[in-house]
Amino acid sequence: MSKDTKKFPMFSMLLDVDSYDVLIKDIESNNLHQEISKQLRIKYLSNSAQELDEVEGKMFGDGRLIGLMTMRRKSTIKNIYFLVDTRAPKTTICEEVLRSFNLTISDAKNPIKVTLNKRPTKVELSPSESNFNDLNLLGADFLDLYDAQLFADYGESYFTIKFKNITNEKTVTTYTANTTDINPMVFAGPIFILLVVILVYLFVRFRRKKTLPFRKLQNLPNPEKSLPLSNEQNRKRKSKNNAKKRRKIIQAKV
Secondary structure, three states, X not given: OOHHHHHOXXXXXXXXXXXXXXXXXXXXXXXXXXXXXXXXXXXXXXEOOOOOOOEEXXXXXXXXXXXXXXXXXXXXXXXXXXXXXXXXXXXXXXXXXXXXXXXXXXXXXXXXXXXXXXXXXEEEEOOOOOOOOOOOEEOHHHHHHOOEEEEEEOOOOEEEEEEOOOOOHHHHHHOOOOHHHOOOHHHHHHHHHHHHHHHHHHHHHHHHHHHHHHHHHHHOOOHHHHOOOOHHHHHHHHHHHHHXXXXXXXXXXX
16 A cells, blocks of 8 residues: 555546546635635735745635645746535545646546646546535645645634745655746746857867968968078088179179
């Protein structure tokens, strides 16, 4: 038996989300858009500029715990209301949430990689035949994975959920991070600038190597003027000079 089924015995029987159902008649999608959005002052499915860390919520209907969470998919972050259900083996989202991210899946049983409150996880689509097909359930899988601590004040109809950490050893061993959530356009600018700098450097270095031999040749001294002459060369040069002088004298006499 795995670690999860030891902590939550129902996991051994309810590993498939389709086999789990709960009768919910007091809350539906319209309540998330209307009453719950007004009381918590955050519109359901609205975009968010940043991700939340803790879960804050209120009790609705028959003591249902409805909490606000942020869900991120790639660069899009939205405010989502989840019904906290510690009996549910898996965390699920409704089709309306899926459409708000412009997502479609061919198989409803395929898990979807998302980030809930800064924490990577996998969620499934709420079964269409279930009694919560238009709701989102925060199940025991996510609560257990991130060591959730639930604090409920029934007198004030208020509750919070804190998580001990964002990532831990258990997360690494049970979940593979979703690399597709990384937006490659974030790195496009710096990479382009780096490539331009490298190309300019290589071009300048190539030009220097190409012109260096010519510069050296231009700076070389004239060998005829700088090299010392041997005795034989001096003698020949003097003979030529003397011959020139004699020819000039003869021409002058004539």
